[in-house]
Amino acid sequence: MKIEVWSDFVCPFCYIGKRRLEQALEKFEHKDDVEVIFKSYELQPHIQSDENVSVYEVLARKMGTTVEQAKAMNDQLVETAKTVGLEYNFDEVKQTNTLEAHRLFKYAEKQGKGLEFTERLMRAYFTESLFLGRPDTLIELAEEVGLDGEEAEEVLVGDDFLEDVRNDQREAQQIGVQGVPFFVFNRKYAISGAQPPELFQETLEKVWQEENETPSLQQIQTSADAACTDDSCEVTDDNN
Template sequence: MKIEVWSDFVCPFCYIGKRRLEQTLEPFPHRENVEVVFRSFELDPNAKKETPFSIHEIIAQKYGMSVEEAKRANADIGKQAEAIGLTFRFETMKPTNTFDAHRLAQYAKEKGKLHEVVERLFYAYFTESKRISDRDVLLELAEAAGLGRKEAESVLDGEHYAEQVRKEEAMAAQLGIRGVPFFVLNGKYAISGAQPVEVFRQALEKVWMEEQQSSSLPSLAEEGKTCTDGNCSID
């Protein structure tokens, strides 16, 4: 089973959705047969790397609410995160552009370190209040995930993996994805948003059962003579 996850590293529900999916997969009896792939998606491709505005002020402006209302809304999201073991520090969060972070994730995917880098990027932004567009921050995260610093420097200093990021964003557009997180199971079923664990569990069981059923070829005739393991039916 393949699960593709479109998400952005500054999206709180993406981190919550990621953790809920992981909590669903942990007891899933066929976990070793499930491949999870994270895809690139930028909530705001035009976001600046640095802004004088807090996340509360940005949310207030975006949704036409007061800063106090934005703080309450973020506090509610923080409680949802806390319920699954995550810590969101909205007061010190550094809103930023995520394009380079996505390029680093694409590089990590090629090196077999995608999951380590994705988790570290989310944690750096939401818990450690790091600016994940900063070159030194990204290099620090790359090294911590087991990637070579010099190669990571080469990636970030050039335009490497930009095409891959844009390709996955184009895939999202073709699928009609306008919000994240967005989960696609086996290219057939979609789950939009940070759904409860029970929703993920039911989806996994449904797709797994269908996958097993589809692996059996329907017979167009009664069973005939066959040869198996070096022996042939001769009766």
């Protein structure tokens, strides 16, 4: 089974949704036969990384609220994150454009480290309040998951993997992704948002059953029986 997940590293519900999917997979009997693939999605592709602008200011501007109201909204997210064992620290988080992080993620994915790097980036942003808009921070995080620092730097100074990121984004538009996280199971069923683990469990079971059940044959009755058995081949006409 393949699960594709469109997400952004600075999306608080994406990290929560990731954990809820993982919780569901832990209870899934066939979890070893499930492949999870993360896809790139930029929530705010036009903003510039800026260490002088807090995430509260970004949210207030986006939602048309005051900074204090934005803080209250994030306080609710902090409590939600705790329910899945995550610690969110928003006070030092700054305005971040994630394109470079997504390009480096694509490099990590090519090296077989996509899942590890996704987790590391999200923990760095939400729990450690690290500024993902700084290239040296991204390189250090890449090295922490076992990637080559010099190769990571080469990716960031050029435009490597940009088209891979854009392909994910175009694909998201084609299948109707309106927001993230967005989970697609075997290109057959989709879950939008950080839904409860029970919904992920139900979907996992449903997809597995449908993909692995033995199809049953229904015989079509005809007026004449023309078939061979082990004993003979005869034609009998029900009309006689």
